Amino acid sequence: MNEEGMPVFIKVEEYKDVLDIVDLLQEKVKEARAVLQKIHELKAEEESELELWNNTLNDVEARLDFIDKSMFEPRY
Amino acid sequence: MAAKKNINVKKKELEKRIKKAVPVIEVKKIPKPPSREFEAPEQKQEEFFVGLHNSIDVRRNILESSRDMIHTLQSYQKISEIRAEKFKRIEQFKTVMEELKLLTNKLNKALPKVQVKEVEIRAKETFDKKPRLSKADVLSKSSISDLEKLEEELSKIEGRLSRLD
Numbered sequence: 001m002n003e004e005g006m007p008v009f010i011k012v013e014e015y016k017d018v019l020d021i022v023d024l025l026q027e028k029v030k031e032a033r034a035v036l037q038k039i040h041e042l043k044a045e046e047e048s049e050l051e052l053w054n055n056t057l058n059d060v061e062a063r064l065d066f067i068d069k070s071m072f073e074p075r076y
Numbered sequence: 077m078a079a080k081k082n083i084n085v086k087k088k089e090l091e092k093r094i095k096k097a098v099p100v101i102e103v104k105k106i107p108k109p110p111s112r113e114f115e116a117p118e119q120k121q122e123e124f125f126v127g128l129h130n131s132i133d134v135r136r137n138i139l140e141s142s143r144d145m146i147h148t149l150q151s152y153q154k155i156s157e158i159r160a161e162k163f164k165r166i167e168q169f170k171t172v173m174e175e176l177k178l179l180t181n182k183l184n185k186a187l188p189k190v191q192v193k194e195v196e197i198r199a200k201e202t203f204d205k206k207p208r209l210s211k212a213d214v215l216s217k218s219s220i221s222d223l224e225k226l227e228e229e230l231s232k233i234e235g236r237l238s239r240l241d
Contacts, residue, residue, distance in 0.1 A: 008188055021183045028179060032172040035165055042162040049155045056144045063137040070134050071126075 010018065128134060 010186075010188060014186055018183060018186045021179055021186060025176065025179045025183065028172055028176045032169060032176065035169045035172060039162060039165045039169065042158055042165065046155060046158045046162065049151055049158065052151060053148055056148050060141045060144055063141050067134050067137055070128060070130055
């Protein structure tokens with residue numbers, strides 16, 4: 001039984017394998033982080049485009065209000 | 077020459093016969109009967125106009141709105157490209173996470189199995205006690221979705237973690 005604080009011994013060959021796996025894991029974590037960063041960037045880009053749509057819609061609404069007022073509140 | 081003359085004569089005779097055979101219809105102009113309706117004297121309908129004093133602004137607003145709509149449609153193309161790229165990246169992320177999972181399992185196997193022994197024995201005992209699965213059970217088991225598999229794996233890991241505490 002492995003009690004807390006007791007050392008665990010690994011064979012040298014297996015230890016090398018473990019180190020290799022840890023290296024690979026670190027590389028993969030870096031890769032995952034980079035991909036996640038790209039996803040964040042794309043999401044921000046998408047949101048800014050949607051914000052642009054929102055602003056455009058607001059502008060068009062305001063213009064339409066102006067046109068509506070001009071049409072239905074004529075001056076003689 | 078004589079033959080040509082004969083042909084022309086025959087043609088003329090034929091035309092005469094045709095004219096006689098087809099009755100000639102004469103078209104006559106029938107005068108219209110006088111209408112009984114009362115013809116009112118022509119009245120000019122009054123036309124009203126509404127003054128638009130800021131017509132240039134109205135026109136400018138319409139044009140600007142059209143321009144903005146076109147910009148929005150152009151940006152729609154852009155947004156769909158961004159989304160496609162994003163989904164591609166999400167798939168890539170999923171692949172990397174799967175690789176990470178495999179490597180973690182490998183690491184787990186590479187470490188000495190000191191504490192797991194007891195758990196393995198218990199697991200074997202429970203496996204032996206289980207009744208054999210029927211064909212239908214096997215089929216239903218194979219159709220377990222990936223999500224359920226992940227759920228199962230998660231509960232196993234949680235169990236291991238609780239045993240470590």
